[in-house]
Amino acid sequence: MPKRVLPLWMRDSPGPNAKKRVLSETKLNAIAPKVGESPPVLESAKSLPDVSVPSAENTPRRRLRSNFKIEDDGPPKAEPFVKINIDDVPFIDYRGKIRYFTELHDVAFACDQLVQWVEKQPDGVVPIAFDLEWPFSFQTGPGRVALMQLCAETDVCYLFQVSCLKKLPAALLQLLNHPRVCLHGVNVKNDFRKLARDFPEANAERMIEQCVDLGQWYNRIHGTTGIWSMERLVLQVCQLRISKNKKVRMSKWHVLPLSDDQKLYAAIDVYIGQEIYLKLQAKELQLAQEENPPDAAPIHQD
Numbered sequence: 001m002p003k004r005v006l007p008l009w010m011r012d013s014p015g016p017n018a019k020k021r022v023l024s025e026t027k028l029n030a031i032a033p034k035v036g037e038s039p040p041v042l043e044s045a046k047s048l049p050d051v052s053v054p055s056a057e058n059t060p061r062r063r064l065r066s067n068f069k070i071e072d073d074g075p076p077k078a079e080p081f082v083k084i085n086i087d088d089v090p091f092i093d094y095r096g097k098i099r100y101f102t103e104l105h106d107v108a109f110a111c112d113q114l115v116q117w118v119e120k121q122p123d124g125v126v127p128i129a130f131d132l133e134w135p136f137s138f139q140t141g142p143g144r145v146a147l148m149q150l151c152a153e154t155d156v157c158y159l160f161q162v163s164c165l166k167k168l169p170a171a172l173l174q175l176l177n178h179p180r181v182c183l184h185g186v187n188v189k190n191d192f193r194k195l196a197r198d199f200p201e202a203n204a205e206r207m208i209e210q211c212v213d214l215g216q217w218y219n220r221i222h223g224t225t226g227i228w229s230m231e232r233l234v235l236q237v238c239q240l241r242i243s244k245n246k247k248v249r250m251s252k253w254h255v256l257p258l259s260d261d262q263k264l265y266a267a268i269d270v271y272i273g274q275e276i277y278l279k280l281q282a283k284e285l286q287l288a289q290e291e292n293p294p295d296a297a298p299i300h301q302d
Helices: 025-031 104-120 170-176 188-198 204-210 214-222 230-238 260-291
Strands: 003-005 022-024 097-101 126-133 147-153 156-160 181-185
Touching: 097 104, 097 260, 104 147, 104 156, 104 170, 126 188, 126 260, 147 260, 156 260, 170 181, 181 188, 181 204, 181 260, 188 204, 214 230, 214 260, 230 260
Parallel strands: 097 156, 126 181
Antiparallel strands: 003 022, 126 147, 147 156
């Protein structure tokens, strides 16, 4: 008579040295369930916890995320950033005067004239764009400040070759620290600190107290954040491109005479800074008038 192997549900758990059990067909038929009956439940299975799948009624419901958006009936909000195709933007074309000075007495005389001009202006702050240039070497790092640029009016820029000077003239310091003068630029505070390190007679903290960082001012007006470079700010505010030719930017600013390209590059930096200041000033005034409109004039009836 052929012998058959017990099915898995009828076997005991085998030990490490257990032998394989084989039953005859007679014993197997005696303990096998009849057709239509469920197999007997083992004692070990009775002690297991109930792990049946919960019914659909008892299954907790989960909220699904919807992509539906409710339309805002209010007026559309103006975007603080203007999307511009850089290839369609023209470069800055400066056609104003460039006054370049290399001697101590010439620098002092020009600064004295600027101080007199500031004091003749109507009451209020007098903005003057400020920038510095210095040579840079990948071997030795940044060099001493070589050139100072100022722009009080958009039709004339002043370039002072301070690398020729051992000390800054008193008239220049008087101009920089004048109580009515507001020096401004992009990341201009670092320029003040650099100037004070190279020329200890310059008071960096006093200039910082009276200065305006154009990038931070733009953020306050438009409710934006971020650090602005001169190139990005010029593009955003003036819709113009400023040339940052690496050959000129990394040139030897302390070697005289400066080339025409160097002079134009230095003048454009402060000229466009003055333009940005005036545009931001006008924008701030416009927003103030919109928030606090003047009272309507009374209607006179005859």
